Amino acid sequence: MTPTQAWQVLGIKKTPDVAAIRRAYAERLKAMDIDKDVDGYARLREARDAALRWARMQAKPAVEDEFDSFAGVTPIDASEPDPQPARALESHQESETSSWLYAAPSARGEADPSLTTRLGDNAPKLDVTTGFSAAQAPAEQAIGVGRDPFARPVLLGLEATSDAVMPAWAHEQALHRLLYVDEPQDARDATPPPLEGWEEAMALGHLKAVLRHAETVSVTAFDEIDNWLARLLTGAWPRSAPLLEPAAAVFGWESERGQVSERPSVAFLNARLRGLRFREKVLEPKHPLHKAWVELTTPAQQGSRKGWFVKRADVEQLLAGVRKNFPEIEHHFDPWRVALWDKPEGADTGSGWFSKTRLWIFAAILVVQILRFALADRTPDGSTPPPPVALSASEIAEDGKAIQGALNRIFGPEITLDGLKSLQPDLAALFTANRTIARSDGSDAAAYTAKVHDLVRERMYATALVEKGPLLADVQQVRADLLRAAREVGAAQCMAFVRTRRMDRQVAVPDAVLGAERKLAVRMLDASQLGPPARIAPGNAQVPGALVDKVMTLSGIPEERIRKAMNGQGSDADQCAVTIALIDAALAWPGKEREAILSVL
Amino acid sequence: MLIGIDLGTTNSAVALWQNNEDGGEAVLVPNALGAALTPSAVSVLPDGNTLVGAAALERVGLKDGATATSFKRLMGTDRKQKLGKKEFSAEELSALVLMSLRDDVTAHTGTRPTEAVITVPAYFNDRQRKATRRAGELAGLTVRRLINEPTAAALAFGLQDKEEREPFLVFDLGGGTFDVSIVEMFEGIVEVRASAGDNRLGGDDFNSAIATAVRGRLDPDGLLGKIDERRAEALLLQAAERTKRGLSDGQDAEFALTVEGARLSTTVTASEFEAQAEGLIRRLRDPVVRALRDSQIDAASLSEVVLVGGATRMPLVRKAITRLFGRFPNSSVHPDHAVALGAAIQGGLIARDSGLEEIRITDVCPFTLGIETAEHSARGTVQQGLFSPIIERNTPVPVSRSGVFSTMGDGQKQIEVKIYQGEAREVSGNVHLGQLKVPVPPRPAGEVAIDVRFSYDSSGLLEVDVEVPLTGAKHNLVIIDEEDRKAASDLESRRKALAALKHHPREEATNQMLLARAERCYEEFLGDVRAVVGDRTRMFVTALDSQDPRRIADAAADLSGLLDMLEANPPL
Numbered sequence A: 001m002t003p004t005q006a007w008q009v010l011g012i013k014k015t016p017d018v019a020a021i022r023r024a025y026a027e028r029l030k031a032m033d034i035d036k037d038v039d040g041y042a043r044l045r046e047a048r049d050a051a052l053r054w055a056r057m058q059a060k061p062a063v064e065d066e067f068d069s070f071a072g073v074t075p076i077d078a079s080e081p082d083p084q085p086a087r088a089l090e091s092h093q094e095s096e097t098s099s100w101l102y103a104a105p106s107a108r109g110e111a112d113p114s115l116t117t118r119l120g121d122n123a124p125k126l127d128v129t130t131g132f133s134a135a136q137a138p139a140e141q142a143i144g145v146g147r148d149p150f151a152r153p154v155l156l157g158l159e160a161t162s163d164a165v166m167p168a169w170a171h172e173q174a175l176h177r178l179l180y181v182d183e184p185q186d187a188r189d190a191t192p193p194p195l196e197g198w199e200e201a202m203a204l205g206h207l208k209a210v211l212r213h214a215e216t217v218s219v220t221a222f223d224e225i226d227n228w229l230a231r232l233l234t235g236a237w238p239r240s241a242p243l244l245e246p247a248a249a250v251f252g253w254e255s256e257r258g259q260v261s262e263r264p265s266v267a268f269l270n271a272r273l274r275g276l277r278f279r280e281k282v283l284e285p286k287h288p289l290h291k292a293w294v295e296l297t298t299p300a301q302q303g304s305r306k307g308w309f310v311k312r313a314d315v316e317q318l319l320a321g322v323r324k325n326f327p328e329i330e331h332h333f334d335p336w337r338v339a340l341w342d343k344p345e346g347a348d349t350g351s352g353w354f355s356k357t358r359l360w361i362f363a364a365i366l367v368v369q370i371l372r373f374a375l376a377d378r379t380p381d382g383s384t385p386p387p388p389v390a391l392s393a394s395e396i397a398e399d400g401k402a403i404q405g406a407l408n409r410i411f412g413p414e415i416t417l418d419g420l421k422s423l424q425p426d427l428a429a430l431f432t433a434n435r436t437i438a439r440s441d442g443s444d445a446a447a448y449t450a451k452v453h454d455l456v457r458e459r460m461y462a463t464a465l466v467e468k469g470p471l472l473a474d475v476q477q478v479r480a481d482l483l484r485a486a487r488e489v490g491a492a493q494c495m496a497f498v499r500t501r502r503m504d505r506q507v508a509v510p511d512a513v514l515g516a517e518r519k520l521a522v523r524m525l526d527a528s529q530l531g532p533p534a535r536i537a538p539g540n541a542q543v544p545g546a547l548v549d550k551v552m553t554l555s556g557i558p559e560e561r562i563r564k565a566m567n568g569q570g571s572d573a574d575q576c577a578v579t580i581a582l583i584d585a586a587l588a589w590p591g592k593e594r595e596a597i598l599s600v601l
Numbered sequence B: 001m002l003i004g005i006d007l008g009t010t011n012s013a014v015a016l017w018q019n020n021e022d023g024g025e026a027v028l029v030p031n032a033l034g035a036a037l038t039p040s041a042v043s044v045l046p047d048g049n050t051l052v053g054a055a056a057l058e059r060v061g062l063k064d065g066a067t068a069t070s071f072k073r074l075m076g077t078d079r080k081q082k083l084g085k086k087e088f089s090a091e092e093l094s095a096l097v098l099m100s101l102r103d104d105v106t107a108h109t110g111t112r113p114t115e116a117v118i119t120v121p122a123y124f125n126d127r128q129r130k131a132t133r134r135a136g137e138l139a140g141l142t143v144r145r146l147i148n149e150p151t152a153a154a155l156a157f158g159l160q161d162k163e164e165r166e167p168f169l170v171f172d173l174g175g176g177t178f179d180v181s182i183v184e185m186f187e188g189i190v191e192v193r194a195s196a197g198d199n200r201l202g203g204d205d206f207n208s209a210i211a212t213a214v215r216g217r218l219d220p221d222g223l224l225g226k227i228d229e230r231r232a233e234a235l236l237l238q239a240a241e242r243t244k245r246g247l248s249d250g251q252d253a254e255f256a257l258t259v260e261g262a263r264l265s266t267t268v269t270a271s272e273f274e275a276q277a278e279g280l281i282r283r284l285r286d287p288v289v290r291a292l293r294d295s296q297i298d299a300a301s302l303s304e305v306v307l308v309g310g311a312t313r314m315p316l317v318r319k320a321i322t323r324l325f326g327r328f329p330n331s332s333v334h335p336d337h338a339v340a341l342g343a344a345i346q347g348g349l350i351a352r353d354s355g356l357e358e359i360r361i362t363d364v365c366p367f368t369l370g371i372e373t374a375e376h377s378a379r380g381t382v383q384q385g386l387f388s389p390i391i392e393r394n395t396p397v398p399v400s401r402s403g404v405f406s407t408m409g410d411g412q413k414q415i416e417v418k419i420y421q422g423e424a425r426e427v428s429g430n431v432h433l434g435q436l437k438v439p440v441p442p443r444p445a446g447e448v449a450i451d452v453r454f455s456y457d458s459s460g461l462l463e464v465d466v467e468v469p470l471t472g473a474k475h476n477l478v479i480i481d482e483e484d485r486k487a488a489s490d491l492e493s494r495r496k497a498l499a500a501l502k503h504h505p506r507e508e509a510t511n512q513m514l515l516a517r518a519e520r521c522y523e524e525f526l527g528d529v530r531a532v533v534g535d536r537t538r539m540f541v542t543a544l545d546s547q548d549p550r551r552i553a554d555a556a557a558d559l560s561g562l563l564d565m566l567e568a569n570p571p572l
Helices: A001-009 A017-031 A038-067 A075-080 A085-097 A117-124 A140-145 A168-179 A196-216 A218-233 A241-251 A266-283 A290-297 A312-325 A327-332 A335-342 A345-349 A353-379 A393-410 A415-424 A423-440 A444-467 A469-489 A491-501 A510-524 A546-557 A559-565 A572-587 A593-600 B054-058 B088-111 B127-137 B149-158 B203-218 B231-247 B270-276 B278-283 B285-295 B315-325 B338-350 B482-500 B506-524 B525-545 B551-569
Strands: B002-007 B012-017 B025-027 B041-044 B051-053 B067-069 B080-083 B087-088 B115-120 B142-148 B165-173 B180-186 B190-199 B250-259 B262-270 B305-308 B360-367 B369-376 B382-391 B395-397 B399-406 B414-421 B431-439 B449-456 B460-470 B473-480
Touching: A001 A017, A001 A038, A001 B041, A017 A038, A017 A241, A017 B002, A017 B190, A017 B360, A038 B399, A075 A085, A075 B431, A085 B149, A117 A593, A168 A196, A196 A218, A196 A241, A196 B012, A196 B067, A218 A241, A218 B285, A218 B315, A241 B285, A266 A327, A290 A335, A312 A327, A312 A335, A345 B506, A345 B525, A393 A415, A393 A423, A393 A444, A393 A510, A393 B012, A415 A423, A423 A444, A444 A510, A469 A491, A469 A510, A469 A572, A469 A593, A491 A572, A546 A559, A546 A572, A559 A572, A572 A593, B002 B088, B002 B127, B002 B149, B002 B338, B012 B088, B012 B338, B025 B080, B025 B338, B041 B054, B041 B080, B051 B054, B051 B088, B054 B285, B054 B506, B067 B080, B067 B360, B067 B395, B080 B473, B087 B088, B088 B115, B088 B127, B115 B149, B115 B338, B115 B431, B127 B431, B127 B482, B142 B149, B149 B180, B149 B190, B149 B360, B149 B382, B165 B315, B180 B285, B190 B285, B203 B231, B203 B250, B203 B262, B203 B270, B203 B278, B231 B250, B231 B270, B231 B315, B231 B369, B250 B399, B250 B506, B262 B270, B270 B278, B270 B315, B278 B315, B305 B315, B338 B360, B369 B399, B382 B399, B382 B449, B395 B399, B414 B449, B414 B460, B431 B473, B506 B551, B525 B551
Parallel strands: B002 B115, B115 B142, B165 B305, B190 B360
Antiparallel strands: B002 B012, B012 B025, B041 B051, B041 B067, B080 B087, B165 B180, B180 B190, B250 B262, B360 B395, B369 B382, B369 B414, B399 B449, B414 B431, B449 B460, B460 B473
16 A cells, blocks of 8 residues: 555545544544455555554654664663653653554664663663663674564563673673684685584583573563574574574474474574484484484495395385485485485396395405404404413514514614503504414514504504594605505505505515604604504595696596596506595695595595 | 353353443443352252352362363363263353353343353464354353453453553463453554464463372372372362462462362472473463564563463462563453453443443454465475465454465366464364365366455454356355354254253352352361261251241351351361
């Protein structure tokens, strides 16, 4: 309805006088039977609302001048000169009647830098006659989050001073600062990092204070905090994930789920909440789809097959269920693994026989491996039949020499077996145990040294993958040199080292490389970083095109073959060259993909 | 004559509009016992006579009590309660209460009322409203209008001084339902801006909370487990009600009851009650927030918070309200009388009585109305069972709105329009109100549109018109659900069945009340005291049998004196 029509329907001349508009509305209403003239009633209401809106807009500039955009919200300012606060409040309410239809104009706290302080100063004052204080800078103003058009600062509950140490708005501010990291302009699309341990603890502390405060204030303030927090958590997702559950419990967000009027931000958070709940449940081994979940979240790589003990029906059910109900948790699945299962059943049957055979062969290999490890494992703790009771003095001396020889090669002469025992006892035990095995096998000192060197290299590599950062770069640097040395003998030896982490004994590692490796090994030993290795899980990483170009220049291999090699295909020579080139290129790469790539090589 | 009735969960009341020289006023009609409130309780005596009100309530914990209370909570459901040999639905029990109120008015004015305005919780859904309307008709009253309880209270509050009022909030926490309305008064217009509520929250829930909390320590030997489950519950809830009242005055109160000659007792402290009721208190906030949000009003700009409903007397609830609104609530209206008085005012408005000519009231529809639809999801599947609102909640009524919908399948021959009420996005979470099938010419999907118009009038009657512009065909449905259709046929027979029930004559109400009270005391007290009560009761019954008015009066005075004394100073 246009304003002109509105005045016509009301039968009065255009006026900013709210009382006149209401009077006209009342007269018209009393003259009609609203049950008989439904459309007429609707039109009359619409006209009145339009007229009142116009009147309010006319009144607004004046109000702003007077109260500095805080019309109707600062009874303290207004009442200070008045010796009778109660009367001041009444008159204040009268002044507010002019804008009764909608809440007062939305406050724009940011425009006034002194605002926070000024309101904060007023906070402790309690209007004894009415029992409530006009305290508090509303949180959103201090923070400057986009506001609801109807939200505005409100009078607080009876609690005059909320928290003497830190007022509620300061908690809100702190929470906001923790959740929104100072992002550089170009990182718009990058996901912010998750809260670190200390940040999470602090954020939860502030959240607790905010929630406690919300429960003590008036409904409007409560509603405002509810809206603000819902938007804050939505905007800062996934950084805000640890805060979701406690906030949802206080504001009852889940009871809003599925309602027509569910707020968009609450709908977003509820979806996350449901996903979180489902994930928690499915992570429990008792859950019927647990196996399917584990299968789909296990990273796959070239040559990976579907899990053997997982029912296709379960995986399909899980996949379909997650896609339908919790699309936001699909990212937990490994895309390659999902692709394996996503293939239609028919495409799979062709290789059915083959995969089954492979399964059994692999299972057989697995059993053998397990047996071997069982034997090897038992050696150190002395439960296997001990070697012949008495070793001759010469034998003991020979063992000592062999062990020290290995230590010299791996760590340098400054590390003795006793030193190793005190620094990394389990590694020292491995050294002696392998020596015992070597003697019973009749293998020579060089073979023994190679064996324990492989073990130490594996530990260095595994630790580096976990630690990441500069250590990973250092270890990969040495590894690239080792691969280069292995390539001198043959591409097969190079790839054998990549795949099995065993260095062929024909490989002659240059002294310079050995020296660098020793330095690194001693450094890691000093930092107790050579403990039992974590399982090295296969992974995958995105390699930017620019990096592929670098690899091309470094290796001199055409792009197509590089891509094949990166996917684990092509000749050993290509794969070896590409791996080395990729390590080199990644080490020199400034981009954020660097670490991810180094972690999977 | 048109009367106004507050049909409450715990208590009911009736009032009428009286014209006088100042214009007129609403007055409450006392019942046969002289009280303004009649407990909403129905009891069937062993001899088949029915009792309504205080006397029935006295019998609730008796061994052969056969008493129903709080049946308003079952309105709109098929659940029946067995009293004695007969089964009653909630609307039949309500009808019995309405009949008793109607008879009170007949006795008071000498004219038998034929029409009534009955109040319902604002958040009652369509089914519950229909059941209330039928209860009125079963009681032989033409229900001129159902009016929302907080609206009625607002009328009573607003007409106290007929002044202009900025938006105020009516906080109505009754025995079984909770409503919040935001109302404004100007130029003789009473305008409800928004209503919200929880029709499963009331004073009864606080009683249950107390009973649940104490049951374990009250009854370590499981004596209550040995008696009839319904009676055990009635005894517990009755005791809880007494404790709740006690806690309104002090920091702790006794929780005591007598079962099978054994007296069980424990103490409940205010802080324990507070902890126990925390969940209930929390539920008060949600409807308040919704009503404020819908009406775009700030809690701080409300001119008053008006308390209605008996449960708002609890200090616990008052404290919560004070915190919610940051101010002390207004208790200038009588929390138990305001709704009935408001209903009588509405009655006067309908009858266009003098003194009310200048008053108009406009209300809103507190819930969303719409139809079921389906849509293609992003993954290409069809998602069915979605709710498409046509009238949004808190729209001023009467209102008429329409929406356009189209076919989903190629060559679809008919569209089924299913009508729902509620706030859930999927219809399965909403209340189904009715449906109609509209034949359409077979065309490719999406090429046939229908225009669905909802018209909702002031007394909550929904009419649905569907037009097919392609053919010009029109279809109309006045929402009548299954129960209605069934009810229309047998309403008359049910009315007769109810009328055929033997009622205790009104003039005997005082004696019946005394007898029921004596029976309860007999079960509550032990030993010698019990023997004395039994003795005096027998004397009273003998006097009743003699039909000698003087002897009856003497014996009654004797017995009631004894009971008063015993109850004022319990011997235990």
